[in-house]
Amino acid sequence: MTPPCLHTYDTLNQRLSNTQELLSDHFHKISAQHVRNGDFVDIHDGIPADKEEYDVLIPDMGHEELSRDISDIFGVLYLSVASGPDLVHAVQRARGLIWGKNRRCLITLATRLQGKACQRWVHYLFNTGSPKTYISAQAASVLGIVNRETETLVYIGGHPTTAMVSPEHSHFPELNIIGMDYIDYNRVAVFLDPAKRTFKFYFGLSGKMEA
Numbered sequence: 001m002t003p004p005c006l007h008t009y010d011t012l013n014q015r016l017s018n019t020q021e022l023l024s025d026h027f028h029k030i031s032a033q034h035v036r037n038g039d040f041v042d043i044h045d046g047i048p049a050d051k052e053e054y055d056v057l058i059p060d061m062g063h064e065e066l067s068r069d070i071s072d073i074f075g076v077l078y079l080s081v082a083s084g085p086d087l088v089h090a091v092q093r094a095r096g097l098i099w100g101k102n103r104r105c106l107i108t109l110a111t112r113l114q115g116k117a118c119q120r121w122v123h124y125l126f127n128t129g130s131p132k133t134y135i136s137a138q139a140a141s142v143l144g145i146v147n148r149e150t151e152t153l154v155y156i157g158g159h160p161t162t163a164m165v166s167p168e169h170s171h172f173p174e175l176n177i178i179g180m181d182y183i184d185y186n187r188v189a190v191f192l193d194p195a196k197r198t199f200k201f202y203f204g205l206s207g208k209m210e211a
Contacts, residue, residue: 054130055170060102063138063174066123073097074108074123079142082110082119090158091203096126098197105192105199107178109157111135113143122156122176126190126199130179134166139176159186159203 071078074097087110096107105126110119122139135145135154145152151162161182166173183190189202 054132055167055172056127056129057171058104058125058175059171060100061104061125061175063136066174066176070099070106070108070123073099076108076121076123078123079120079139082121087119087158090155091201093203094157094201096199096201098192098194098199103194107199107201111139111143111154111156113145114153114155114160116144119155124156124176124178125172126178128180128183130177131181132177133161133163133179133182134172134175134177135163136166136174136176137168138174140165156182157201157203161185 067078091109094107094109096105098104099106106123107126108121108123111122112119120139120142122135132151133156135143135152137148140148143154145154145165148165151164153160154163155161156163156178159182166175166177182188187204190199191202192199
């Protein structure tokens with residue numbers, strides 16, 4: 001346990017300046033304790049291994065809202081064919097919006113299944129609480145995802161990620177969710193501007209964050 005002391009934001013910022021080392025040290029400390037106790041050590045500690053282990057209640061959004069309200073705001077028909085000369089390249093900066101009284105972070109990105117050329121515009125909910133990325137049953141059908149019980153390799157905004165089909169008996173079966181696996185794997189920096197009701201994805205951490 002960390003000994004009690006007088007903390008300031010400066011000391012917290014300094015401690016968190018190297019989070020990778022901090023998290024690694026914590027993991028090894030906990031693992032060592034499990035080994036001493038004779039417990040099983042899971043190298044994926046904290047990451048749900050099954051799609052049924054994650055759920056979230058989003059009562060204000062579903063297929064109807066994505067097809068009507070969100071499509072109207074973006075000016076892009078939900079699940080329509082995505083074509084254009086710039087779509088052959090992976091996006092480097094993408095803008096989303098913060099929608100509704102519950103402040104949902106929404107972004108539309110061209111999406112395709114691995115091995116398929118046709119891309120579709122898919123409206124996603126960006127949720128930092130989700131460890132995985134999910135594709136709704138409606139989007140999965142249009143994209144041609146056949147196996148709905150295992151992860152599938154897809155390209156979202158031209159960037160690769162594995163995705164699960166949203167569980168039928170969850171509270172988000174009609175939603176597409178950008179999870180932290182996509183953010184982590186593609187090294188996405190996220191900039192939120194609640195005052196302007198917008199947010200941005202910067203891919204590869206190489207882009208200059210501009211307003």
